[in-house]
Amino acid sequence: MLPRILLAALLCASTLLAAPPGATPLSPPAPAKSLAPHVPANWKAGAATLKVTPQKMLWMAGYAARKKPAEGKVQELFAKALAIQDEQGNKLVFVTLDLIGVPQLMRRAVASVAEKQFKLPQANLVMNASHTHSGPSLRTTPLTEKDDQRARDAWEYTQKLQSDLVALIGKALTDMQPARLTWNKARCGFAMNRRRDYTLPPDHPNANKAPNPNGPVDHEVPALRVEAPDGTLKATLFGYACHNTSLGFYNWCGDYAGFAQEYLQEHRPGFTALFLMGCGGDQNPYPRRSDVVPGVTDLELSMQHGRSLSNAVEMALSVNPRAVAGPIRAAYEEIKLSYANNKRADHDYPVQVIKIGEDLTFITLGSEVVVDYSLRFKLEFAGEAGVWVAGYSNDYTGYMPSLRVLKEGGYEAAAGWAEDVEDRIAKKVHEMHDKL
Numbered sequence: 533m534l535p536r537i538l539l540a541a542l543l544c545a546s547t548l549l550a551a552p553p554g555a556t557p558l559s560p561p562a563p564a565k566s567l568a569p570h571v572p573a574n575w576k577a578g579a580a581t582l583k584v585t586p587q588k589m590l591w592m593a594g595y596a597a598r599k600k601p602a603e604g605k606v607q608e609l610f611a612k613a614l615a616i617q618d619e620q621g622n623k624l625v626f627v628t629l630d631l632i633g634v635p636q637l638m639r640r641a642v643a644s645v646a647e648k649q650f651k652l653p654q655a656n657l658v659m660n661a662s663h664t665h666s667g668p669s670l671r672t673t674p675l676t677e678k679d680d681q682r683a684r685d686a687w688e689y690t691q692k693l694q695s696d697l698v699a700l701i702g703k704a705l706t707d708m709q710p711a712r713l714t715w716n717k718a719r720c721g722f723a724m725n726r727r728r729d730y731t732l733p734p735d736h737p738n739a740n741k742a743p744n745p746n747g748p749v750d751h752e753v754p755a756l757r758v759e760a761p762d763g764t765l766k767a768t769l770f771g772y773a774c775h776n777t778s779l780g781f782y783n784w785c786g787d788y789a790g791f792a793q794e795y796l797q798e799h800r801p802g803f804t805a806l807f808l809m810g811c812g813g814d815q816n817p818y819p820r821r822s823d824v825v826p827g828v829t830d831l832e833l834s835m836q837h838g839r840s841l842s843n844a845v846e847m848a849l850s851v852n853p854r855a856v857a858g859p860i861r862a863a864y865e866e867i868k869l870s871y872a873n874n875k876r877a878d879h880d881y882p883v884q885v886i887k888i889g890e891d892l893t894f895i896t897l898g899s900e901v902v903v904d905y906s907l908r909f910k911l912e913f914a915g916e917a918g919v920w921v922a923g924y925s926n927d928y929t930g931y932m933p934s935l936r937v938l939k940e941g942g943y944e945a946a947a948g949w950a951e952d953v954e955d956r957i958a959k960k961v962h963e964m965h966d967k968l
């Protein structure tokens with residue numbers, strides 16, 4: 533073994549020695565160079581960022597067990613917008629939030645005002661939340677006399693956020709400059725299916741143990757690369773399907789997705805990284821809080837997951853870029869979904885399909901979609917160049933189980949949806965996709 537290591541060390545040294553004269557490890561970074569100069573820079577793209585960290589110590593979202601409001605901040609929370617425009621002038625805007633979810637009323641309000649102000653069709657707006665459990669609680673239902681200060685604060689925050697998001701969209705659209713779009717994907721492995729293994733017989737020793745290392749996961753990390761015509765990286769939109777629940781403390785933080793965005797932006801002035809949450813309804817990051825990792829804090833685990841994800845994004849951004857050519861075609865509909873035995877009123881559930889030419893298809897679904905949806909659509913549309921499925925988009929009304937999860941039961945099935953929800957969603961996705 534030893535000689536081989538020595539040989540490797542020598543090879544490394546000789547590579548260094550072979551560097552061009554004048555090059556030193558401290559030389560400034562090389563000028564920007566496109567990885568795909570053959571791809572025409574015939575897009576326009578713009579990005580905008582807004583700090584949305586609450587000024588007040590509001591109550592936090594995500595864990596019902598919290599007994600007090602936030603006490604501090606370890607990281608700013610951001611809302612970000614990425615606007616792209618094809619050669620025909622069709623626009624598409626992604627708004628991503630380091631927040632628990634996108635309340636449906638907020639989506640509708642923002643989409644409607646953005647349509648009036650910027651002529652942005654409502655179908656061409658995606659609003660997605662990272663589902664961080666270290667952000668503020670939101671409130672979209674109007675206050676009543678009985679509401680306490682906690683509710684008033686949440687309402688005030690949400691109302692301001694709503695108008696700020698419209699302005700943010702405007703800023704990203706105004707920022708649009710000529711751009712080249714490519715995409716690729718990598719993998720990242722810290723998400724694991726957090727449910728128990730329902731396929732095991734009840735008397736099996738692992739029958740009640742979670743997470744389930746054999747359970748379905750979606751480890752893909754798709755990344756859209758937005759660069760200036762000279763190759764300067766301007767923005768990336770990247771995805772992963774996993775709960776942002778590494779942390780359970782009382783500080784504002786974007787969790788692993790917040791750290792991944794921070795690390796990607798760290799040494800790239802003027803660059804914006806946006807996280808698009810995938811179908812992570814039944815996925816948790818591991819190792820996590822309840823697990824035993826000697827000498828490592830929750831926060832360090834969260835940062836490690838963030839680093840691991842940002843590394844995957846770096847890989848997707850730097851290897852074999854695939855061209856993304858227009859035009860943008862988008863469809864958005866709200867379909868009726870029912871609860872079993874009609875125990876609650878039907879819900880208007882948002883389904884959105886966006887095709888970017890023949891290169892990339894986005895399927896975005898509302899609320900906490902389990903991973904089965906992502907795997908299903910990637911399989912069903914496997915003939916296409918790229919299929920990117922995002923949950924947590926345009927609505928936040930709890931879990932959206934697949935038929936499998938509904939039949940198995942458990943936490944993600946507890947809302948009591950009727951058994952045809954997956955079927956209705958899938959039929960609508962196909963219908964919209966085929967029409968585009």
Ligand SMILES: [Zn+2]
Pocket residue numbers: 663775813900
């Ligand atoms: Zn959740």
